[in-house]
Amino acid sequence: MQSFINSSVGRKMLVAVTGQFMILFIFVHVLGNSTVFFGGLNAYAAKLHSLPLLVWITRIIMSTVITVHVFFSIQLTLENWKSNPGSYAVSKYQRSTFASRNMIWTGALIGTFLLFHLLHFTFQVINPSFAASANMDALGRPDVTFMVISSFQHFISSIIYIAAMIALALHLFHGIQSSFQTLGINNERSMPFITKSGSVASVILFLGYIAIPVIILLGLLKGQ
Amino acid sequence: MNLTLYVWKQKSKDQPGELVQYDARNVSPDMSFLEMLDVVNEGLIRENNEPIAFDHDCREGICGTCSQVINGIPHGPQERTTVCQLHMRNFKDGDTIYIEPWRAKAFPVIKDLIVDRSAFESIIQSGGYVSVHTGGVPDANAIPIPKEDADISMDAAECIGCGACVAACPNGSAMLFTAAKITNLAMLPQGKVEAKKRVCMMTEEMLNQGFGNCSNHYECQAACPKGIKVSFIAKLNREFTKAVNIFSEPGE
Numbered sequence: 121m122q123s124f125i126n127s128s129v130g131r132k133m134l135v136a137v138t139g140q141f142m143i144l145f146i147f148v149h150v151l152g153n154s155t156v157f158f159g160g161l162n163a164y165a166a167k168l169h170s171l172p173l174l175v176w177i178t179r180i181i182m183s184t185v186i187t188v189h190v191f192f193s194i195q196l197t198l199e200n201w202k203s204n205p206g207s208y209a210v211s212k213y214q215r216s217t218f219a220s221r222n223m224i225w226t227g228a229l230i231g232t233f234l235l236f237h238l239l240h241f242t243f244q245v246i247n248p249s250f251a252a253s254a255n256m257d258a259l260g261r262p263d264v265t266f267m268v269i270s271s272f273q274h275f276i277s278s279i280i281y282i283a284a285m286i287a288l289a290l291h292l293f294h295g296i297q298s299s300f301q302t303l304g305i306n307n308e309r310s311m312p313f314i315t316k317s318g319s320v321a322s323v324i325l326f327l328g329y330i331a332i333p334v335i336i337l338l339g340l341l342k343g344q
Numbered sequence: 345m346n347l348t349l350y351v352w353k354q355k356s357k358d359q360p361g362e363l364v365q366y367d368a369r370n371v372s373p374d375m376s377f378l379e380m381l382d383v384v385n386e387g388l389i390r391e392n393n394e395p396i397a398f399d400h401d402c403r404e405g406i407c408g409t410c411s412q413v414i415n416g417i418p419h420g421p422q423e424r425t426t427v428c429q430l431h432m433r434n435f436k437d438g439d440t441i442y443i444e445p446w447r448a449k450a451f452p453v454i455k456d457l458i459v460d461r462s463a464f465e466s467i468i469q470s471g472g473y474v475s476v477h478t479g480g481v482p483d484a485n486a487i488p489i490p491k492e493d494a495d496i497s498m499d500a501a502e503c504i505g506c507g508a509c510v511a512a513c514p515n516g517s518a519m520l521f522t523a524a525k526i527t528n529l530a531m532l533p534q535g536k537v538e539a540k541k542r543v544c545m546m547t548e549e550m551l552n553q554g555f556g557n558c559s560n561h562y563e564c565q566a567a568c569p570k571g572i573k574v575s576f577i578a579k580l581n582r583e584f585t586k587a588v589n590i591f592s593e594p595g596e
């Protein structure tokens with residue numbers, strides 16, 4: 121008999137569980153980011169990096185989770201393409217959404233963005249002159265605030281982030297409710313609530329993330 | 345009323361098909377969709393042309409044999425209705441109607457609008473049954489079943505296996521069909537005995553037959569002429585969770 125990781129439902133569940141892990145992460149991440157509005161970003165970053173164990177455990181878990189999510193979602197999508205010759209002369213969608221039909225593309229955009237984002241703010245090689253590792257604040261901490269504000273004052277950088285967040289919002293608009301259905305942790309009574317909460321959560325995450333580049337672009341948050 | 349039809353014509357499994365234009369004249373709004381096609385076919389036969397091949401049997405919406413995608417929707421525009429129960433009053437004089445077969449890798453076209461749905465039979469054969477010893481008829485009410493469970497089981501049993509869910513699914517997945525069969529049996533004490541093995545076998549056979557995986561587009565529920573709900577797919581997923589211990593062989 122087939123094993124869990126060859127099965128249709130098992131692999132979908134792996135995609136769903138890893139998806140939910142990532143959602144947990146991006147909620148924590150958006151809260152951390154918003155310390156920039158209160159001038160607390162440098163302190164937050166310094167505190168995080170004084171806890172290398174926490175940072176490294178999170179990095180290892182997230183890399184594993186992302187690898188599993190990407191591997192199985194691509195594998196499932198390729199199988200689904202093969203199963204559907206997709207050649208109706210007229211086709212009329214009744215229940216599916218733009219978001220649900222484009223999970224692989226919004227996913228690919230998020231994945232590409234993730235690489236850019238790591239090079240930008242983790243490895244800090246995109247704008248080396250803004251690098252937090254090269255600029256200390258008055259208290260001698262890496263100046264993350266300076267790096268973020270200087271970067272987002274560039275229109276192109278901000279647009280890349282905002283576009284990626286549109287892809288993320290679409291991915292989650294379908295993904296959140298879908299993951300509950302895949303894991304079977306729903307019923308007919310709870311599903312409308314889950315779907316609505318999923319949509320609201322994707323909008324909240326979207327607004328939370330784009331707030332930083334938008335506010336900086338508008339000149340409402342300036343460096344020293 | 346008069347209609348213009350574009351119908352998928354395909355000589356056999358291995359030959360390419362194409363849409364062919366037909367005129368349907370003097371169609372009565374009281375005809376069923378299949379009766380309209382009968383009239384078109386009679387005209388074609390009279391002029392020594394090949395009639396349009398389509399599947400049908402009961403013509404009362406219970407056998408699941410009729411199978412046509414009408415203007416992009418399996419079984420046509422009316423909700424919870426099979427093609428044989430769809431009436432021409434749903435269309436207007438002068439309408440153009442596109443009629444195509446179910447399209448999915450697991451359902452190859454045999455001829456025109458007729459597809460081979462034996463892949464569904466294979467899914468049933470892999471586990472869609474209960475093993476019982478034959479013998480005397482059991483007494484009524486010998487096995488008490490809560491009303492709610494019986495209702496859910498009977499709702500799932502409404503599936504007529506027509507394949508509209510597969511035809512509607514962007515992934516060509518058979519999850520709604522498989523979920524209906526699994527729920528139908530898993531809700532009842534007789535079906536619980538083999539439930540773990542069944543869900544593993546049937547979902548595996550679904551993949552083997554070339555159906556895709558479910559990604560929760562929910563097109564299937566919208567297309568289903570019997571109103572089978574995607575909540576049964578969630579039930580299938582729960583049955584799978586119960587069946588699989590990831591540290592051991594599933595279904596044992």
Ligand code: HEM
Binds near residue numbers: 142234
């Ligand atoms: C890194 C690149 C990513 C790729 C290539 C990707 C791809 C996909 C694909 C193709 C699916 C649909 C799977 C299916 O149809 O069965 C999916 C589902 C999902 N993704 Fe992603 N994704 C990515 C990142 C993310 C991120 C960052 C999150 C969350 C923050 C996320 C959350 C989800 C969720 C919750 C689902 C729904 C699971 C389900 O349908 O049960 N994904 N992903």
Ligand code: FES
Binds near residue numbers: 399402403410
């Ligand atoms: S012919 Fe039997 S359901 Fe339509």
